[in-house]
Amino acid sequence: xxxxxxxxxxxxxxxxxxxxxxxxxxxxxxxxxxxxxxxxxxxxxxxxxxxxxxxxxxxxxxxxxxxxxxxxxxxxxxxxxxxxxxxxxxxxxxxxxxxxxxxxxxxxxxxxxx
Amino acid sequence: xxxxxxxxxxxxxxxxxxxxxxxxxxxxxxxxxxxxxxxxxxxxxxxxxxxxxxxxxxxxxxxxxxxxxxxxxxxxxxxxxxxxxxxxxxxxxxxxxxxxxxxxxxxx
Numbered sequence: 001x002x003x004x005x006x007x008x009x010x011x012x013x014x015x016x017x018x019x020x021x022x023x024x025x026x027x028x029x030x031x032x033x034x035x036x037x038x039x040x041x042x043x044x045x046x047x048x049x050x051x052x053x054x055x056x057x058x059x060x061x062x063x064x065x066x067x068x069x070x071x072x073x074x075x076x077x078x079x080x081x082x083x084x085x086x087x088x089x090x091x092x093x094x095x096x097x098x099x100x101x102x103x104x105x106x107x108x109x110x111x112x113x114x
Numbered sequence: 115x116x117x118x119x120x121x122x123x124x125x126x127x128x129x130x131x132x133x134x135x136x137x138x139x140x141x142x143x144x145x146x147x148x149x150x151x152x153x154x155x156x157x158x159x160x161x162x163x164x165x166x167x168x169x170x171x172x173x174x175x176x177x178x179x180x181x182x183x184x185x186x187x188x189x190x191x192x193x194x195x196x197x198x199x200x201x202x203x204x205x206x207x208x209x210x211x212x213x214x215x216x217x218x219x220x221x222x
Contacts, residue, residue, distance in 0.1 A: 043212035056209040105157030
């Protein structure tokens with residue numbers, strides 16, 4: 001079974017631009033969660049989508065948004081990029097019922113904001 | 115204060131050593147406790163999952179949760195160079211809270 005895939009793997013943007021990251025979950029998984037990982041703050045929860053609805057949200061500004069499509073694929077958008085948005089963005093998929101038990105991470109998208 | 119505290123290390127041990135990794139957490143409402151392993155340039159992978167207090171063993175890995183002291187541990191027996199990675203503890207009720215991760219190096 002194919003794992004979680006994320007595209008692109010690497011991205012360079014400049015301040016003020018916006019970016020869209022994509023995540024394809026494991027087949028049959030209906031929940032997708034997004035995380036930001038930085039050396040200073042570690043792994044922080046952004047939001048979770050289940051059946052096209054945002055189910056949980058972390059403490060990030062409104063510049064960070066996401067959506068999920070009917071095939072469970074998810075996108076994350078960051079508008080008006082800031083230097084501090086440079087990070088590894090990870091998505092994780094799960095069957096849906098108990099996210100913490102069955103969560104599988106993708107390889108991440110490494111975003112550099114210049 | 116972070117909800118989950120974890121010493122980032124780095125921790126270096128010789129092959130065959132017993133490794134002890136630890137975290138503390140602040141929210142007594144957390145019920146689920148996980149350990150993830152993350153290799154360089156990869157996403158985290160789930161190693162162990164524990165509900166509430168107690169021990170769980172899987173091969174060379176043992177996870178312990180002490181809810182009375184809000185302390186979670188991962189023990190690795192007979193450590194191998196392939197165990198070299200960053201280990202992240204995590205807790206959850208509805209959404210996940212991660213520790214900073216401990217970088218472990220096992221030297222041959």
